[in-house]
Amino acid sequence: MRLILLGPPGAGKGTQAKMLKEKFNIPQISTGDILRQSVKDNNDLGIKASSFMNLGQLVPDDVVIGLIKKRIKQVDCKTGFILDGFPRTIVQAEKLSETMTEMGLKIDKVLDLEVNAKEVISRLAGRSTCSDCGGMYHEVTCPPKVSGFCDSCGGVLAQRQDDNVETILKRLEVYQESTAPLKQFYEKQGNLKAVTARGSVEEIFSRVLEMVK
Ligand code: AP5
Numbered sequence: 200m201r202l203i204l205l206g207p208p209g210a211g212k213g214t215q216a217k218m219l220k221e222k223f224n225i226p227q228i229s230t231g232d233i234l235r236q237s238v239k240d241n242n243d244l245g246i247k248a249s250s251f252m253n254l255g256q257l258v259p260d261d262v263v264i265g266l267i268k269k270r271i272k273q274v275d276c277k278t279g280f281i282l283d284g285f286p287r288t289i290v291q292a293e294k295l296s297e298t299m300t301e302m303g304l305k306i307d308k309v310l311d312l313e314v315n316a317k318e319v320i321s322r323l324a325g326r327s328t329c330s331d332c333g334g335m336y337h338e339v340t341c342p343p344k345v346s347g348f349c350d351s352c353g354g355v356l357a358q359r360q361d362d363n364v365e366t367i368l369k370r371l372e373v374y375q376e377s378t379a380p381l382k383q384f385y386e387k388q389g390n391l392k393a394v395t396a397r398g399s400v401e402e403i404f405s406r407v408l409e410m411v412k
């Protein structure tokens with residue numbers, strides 16, 4: 200199964216991708232996670248990406264396209280993968296289609312997680328993430344047992360640099376401008392499915408499963 204999760208920042212792409220990964224035993228490929236790890240490692244990619252990410256802007260297409268082309272050719276992607284946060288522009292989507300055709304493969308479904316801006320702001324402004332295992336929390340909907348520390352591994356929880364209201368608003372603007380047009384792109388290809396991304400994580404997951412059946 201080869202899936203793409205579309206949707207604005209905070210739609211729950213990462214949350215749902217992790218659940219799909221567990222259920223179907225296929226890798227979650229999150230360009231955001233790969234880029235954040237590179238920033239943490241302070242490598243060339245991270246140095247290039249961090250200024251764009253901190254401002255809520257997209258990292259240049261050629262950087263992320265190169266990264267994804269390499270990643271989906273790895274052996275663990277043979278039985279499928281979930282793309283979380285890629286593609287984000289028409290150019291990225293076109294390059295992905297080209298690469299998939301070269302590999303003799305196709306994307307099975309594109310799930311568009313639909314949520315409004317008010318919900319996005321409340322989800323992201325309250326989010327914290329474990330700096331060790333990546334576990335995700337929310338101050339209201341999913342608080343850790345001990346404030347500031349991860350329930351699973353005890354790691355320190357931190358807020359993402361781009362999760363302040365000003366940058367969230369910029370990310371939403373960039374989404375509308377550059378990423379929302381992908382809905383039409385995939386609608387034309389006939390594999391776009393809209394999923395209402397309001398409600399509990401479990402409710403949304405059952406809607407997602409219905410769509411990928
Ligand atoms: P990325 O990491 O992809 O961020 P994003 O798209 O802005 O999405 P988020 O990770 O913020 O949200 P999500 O939809 O995954 O939601 P989540 O499940 O975490 O990208 C970051 C940056 O990297 C970009 O701005 C860009 O600079 C760069 N980048 C990445 N990919 C790129 C690309 N392809 N091209 C160019 N640049 C790229 O959930 C959010 C919160 O809500 C959590 O707290 C969660 O617990 C909570 N939550 C989830 N579901 C629910 C629910 N049902 N009810 C209540 N709370 C919920």
